[in-house]
Amino acid sequence: MFDSIKKDLEQQFRYGGMTIRLVLINLGVFVGIMMIRLILFIVNGGQVPGFFHTLTDGLSIANSWKLILFRPWTLVTHMFLHLSFFHILINMLYLYWFGWVLENLVGERKVLNTYVLSGLSGAVLFFIFSGFLYEGTTYALGASAAVMGIAVAAATMAPDHEFHLLFIGRVKLKFLVLGLVLLDFIMIPAMSNSGGHIAHLGGAFMGFFYIRLLYQGIDLGDINFRPRMKRPKFDVYVNKEKKNSTMNRRPMDKQDQIDRILEKIKISGYENLTQEEKDFLYEASKK
Structure with missing residues (x-):
């Protein structure tokens, strides 16, 4: 049974597309972290030791530039790290639904670009505003900002694409994503996860900005990006028989x-x- 599962996962990772790969990476990291916590819980006599929190903090993005400077990998690792089952469940469902729409429109590479750039944009907004919201060092983790970027990017390109929601029926993508963005705005004053909701909005902005630039021929995910040059126009000759040759x-x-x-x-x-x-x-x- 385990060999069959392993084979299926390998095939999905190799041939399933970038959206599936991102989902599998997030799930793999979550399972790995949960296994480490379980082992430490057993070894430590039924309590999770402080080492586990040190480990997860070392993979999360901090609101301290000194910690980011000495742990630059956290700029990437934080957007693949989840410590709650419902947190990763919601994020992966959104990533799968919206990611497939975007991938069918722009391809695998640009889905990855949107994910990473949106995650980084969310981290920047968290870093900027967390100083006004929290005292001391605070950490952020999860794929929410990256997933919001993919959702907004998909809605920007295919606003009238429809999802069938349970108990609701068909809903256009633009209204669904608009509702998610407005929810983040509404939840900021709640203070339970204000920094996280601000990070989501940073990811949403990047998703929109990335697609708008893509329409101009600029791919922010390409290190050597440059606007695509307009092609020269060709003259059209006219004769007596045909207006356009x-x-x-x-x-x-x-x-x-x-x-x-x-x-x-x-x-x-x-x-x-x-x-x-x-x-x-x-x-x-x-x-």
């Missing part, structure tokens, strides 16, 4: 087709694409 038209290349479809999504939404356009965008996203 087809001999001087160049065929639309693959990138032009992708740009045209993305522009159509921007104007009228993903749902208004033809099935041929959806199929073409899906095939292009897998490369």
